[in-house]
Amino acid sequence: MADGVNVELVVVRHGITAWNVERRYQGQRDIPLLFPDAEEGLLALREALASERFDAIYSSDLHRCQQTLEWIQAAKPGVPLRLEPRLQELNFGDYEGKVYDELKDLPHYRAWVDSVGELQIPGGESAAQLRERLALWLADVAKDALAHGYQKILVVTHGGVIRELRRRFETIEFWGGVVTQAQGRRWQLTYHPGDCGKGEWLCNCSSAVPVPVSEAL
Structure with a gap:
């Protein structure tokens, strides 16, 4: 356990849902993908990953992420797949299912926006709580990589999760970490x-x- 390990982490966001289109806070609600709207992005992601072979796959256990994984056809025979609750989206609590216009005049919502997510959402999580569960998950990824020799890992998750991972690995500010549906980031990491x-x-x-x-090009 003394030596480090190099890991290529490919982290992608699920495809488009009806709540994405309606700009509703989705959070941990188990909303499925919206077809045919989601198809174009998913096919582009499938093509981008078609030639890649992963040693392991971790996915949020919410249905939209499992659907995304099925569509992009990245799971191959013999590749371990772990459905991971810690990869779920930020819990938006009382905000889930609502749009900006329904929330914009609420003092606690304005305070949460001004805090760039650091305040805890009523009935939900704070950004710090999300970072804490992601840190625990990353610790387990490190153990798995060291124990099994994983060098290339695919992760299917949510926008808020990718935002926090970008803040950790790329040291960018909160608003700069957005990725759209069926897109993501590739990180070359050393543990x-x-x-x-x-x-x-x-x-x-x-x-x-x-x-x-x-x-x-």
Whole structure:
């Protein structure tokens, strides 16, 4: 356990849902994908990942992420798949199912927006609570990578999760971490085990998934 491990982490957001189209806070509600609207993005993501082979796959256990994983056809025989509740979206509590116009005049909502997510949502989570469960999940990813030799891992999750991972690995500000549906990020990471089981992830580089057309030319 003394040596570090290099891991390529490909993290993608689920496809479009009706609540995405309606701009409703979706959170941990188990909303399915919206077809045919979701199809174009999912097919583009499938094509982008078609030639890639993953050592392991982690997915949020919410239905829209499992549907996305099925559509992009990245799960292959013999590749371990873990459905992971800790990869669920931020719990938006009282805001779930609502749109901005329904919330904009509420003092607690305005305070939450001004705090860039650091305040706890009534009946839901704060950004710090999301980061805490993601840190626990990343610790388990490190254990799995060290134990099984995983070098390339696919993750299917939600926009808020990717935002927090970008803040961690890319050190960008809150509003800069948005990714659209059926898109994501690729990180080249190194994990260094530490004393008392407290290791450290270092990001060597990051890029968009799929690669933007302007960069692919």
